[in-house]
Every structure is written in structure tokens, then in C-alpha cells.
Amino acid sequence: MILYDLRCEQDHRFTAGLDSMMSPNPECPACGGASSRVPSAVGIGGRASAGPSREQMPHSWQGIDRGNPEAVSHWRKKMEKREKLEEKYPELAGDRRPVLAHEGIFEGRPLRAGDNIGESVAKATAAQRAEQLTNPAAGKHSHGKPTHGKPGAGKSGVGMPSADKPSADKPSAAARSTPKKGDAQ
Ligand SMILES: [Zn+2]
Incomplete structure (x- = not known):
């Protein structure tokens, strides 16, 4: 299962787990309209996509589908990518010292x-x-x-x-x- 951010025609945003990249997008839970996948938000000068920020990553057990292995590895990959990116561009990380x-x-x-x-x-x-x-x-x-x-x-x-x-x-x-x-x- 892969987690996607989706957005309907009326701009309701939601997250859904899909079986594969080829799965059809679910309809909007709020209005029932058709939805489309939201591309990763942040780009750095066209060089690379920064992917979701730490704030956008799931923080709770529910956020990674109660430990579903595919969801966990999906987010682990995103997190690893983010960490590499933050090493290269420290300004992305912000000040995380205590x-x-x-x-x-x-x-x-x-x-x-x-x-x-x-x-x-x-x-x-x-x-x-x-x-x-x-x-x-x-x-x-x-x-x-x-x-x-x-x-x-x-x-x-x-x-x-x-x-x-x-x-x-x-x-x-x-x-x-x-x-x-x-x-x-
Ligand atoms: Zn909607």
C-alpha cells in the first residue's frame, strides 16, 4: 500500500492508501467528487523535489496505517531522502537543537x-x-x-x-x- 495526498475539484485535501501506483484515485470523502494526486510540494530551484517536510510526515501510529510494513517502508524511504537532503541543504532542517x-x-x-x-x-x-x-x-x-x-x-x-x-x-x-x-x- 502506498499513501497518497489527494485533492478533489473543490480543493478538499485528504490522504489515502492505494494498493499501487496504478490504482484509481478514490473519490473525495467530503464531497464525493473526483480527486487527483497532489505532487510533492517543495522543489529546490528545479534541481530536486524536497518531498514532504518533517511536519508533513506521519507522526502517529495511525499515520503509518498502524505499522503496515509497506506504509512504514514508504515513509522510511521518504525520511531517509529528507535526511540526505537536509545534510545538503541545512536550511531545510531548521534549528532542531534542544x-x-x-x-x-x-x-x-x-x-x-x-x-x-x-x-x-x-x-x-x-x-x-x-x-x-x-x-x-x-x-x-x-x-x-x-x-x-x-x-x-x-x-x-x-x-x-x-x-x-x-x-x-x-x-x-x-x-x-x-x-x-x-x-x-
Ligand atoms: Zn471534495
Whole structure:
């Protein structure tokens, strides 16, 4: 069985598993109209089709027909192709490093594993300051509890392993708006 994305004349989109490439397209489940297969969406400058993005791939067990071997291998091939493509064109992959902090000064500029912490803090602080100048109301709301004075709050910027601790510069703003360890996912 092969999964196809289909679209009817009224632009209803749906996915159906077909026995083979030669199988007739099923009728639209919404309106009963005739459907056609939707070609893989993204092309890169005419060189190659990028195929479905990771977001478009099935995430659930149902999405791969409860483990139907053909459906699984169909998507595994797509995933492998995608991975090769992302190696060649890293911009397709986006930033998939884990987010360490996304609150306080890092709201909208998440701190990710591998970032230079001192640099990121400086950048985020500067950006926040600029935002406050243009829009004084922004940045005043804070949903996190203040961490002043809590033991360990200022010790390591964002709960990083001690090896990655910024050595010299620890801007006080970072300590003040640092989320608790449990908050960074
Ligand atoms: Zn339809």
C-alpha cells in the first residue's frame, strides 16, 4: 500500500492508501467528487523535489496505517531522502537543537544547546532593551516568579552543565530573568 495526498475539484485535501501506483484515485470523502494526486510540494530551484517536510510526515501510529510494513517502508524511504537532503541543504532542517531557555530575555529568541551563553545573553538583553525603548509596555509583564536571592539562581545561567558555564561575564539581567530549571523544556 502506498499513501497518497489527494485533492478533489473543490480543493478538499485528504490522504489515502492505494494498493499501487496504478490504482484509481478514490473519490473525495467530503464531497464525493473526483480527486487527483497532489505532487510533492517543495522543489529546490528545479534541481530536486524536497518531498514532504518533517511536519508533513506521519507522526502517529495511525499515520503509518498502524505499522503496515509497506506504509512504514514508504515513509522510511521518504525520511531517509529528507535526511540526505537536509545534510545538503541545512536550511531545510531548521534549528532542531534542544531549547534550553525560552522565557524572560529569551522569549522569542530561545537559547539552544550549543549556543554561546554569554553572547546569547548579551544579544537577548540588548534586543530586549531596544524593544523596551520602542515599546515601554513590553517586557514589563513577567509570568515567571522572580528568582532573586534564591540559592543557586545566579550560579549557572540557565541550568547548563557546569563545564559550559560562562566564565567571566554574567550580566545580572540574565540571573534575574533566568527560568527555573523545570521550566526549560
Ligand atoms: Zn471534495
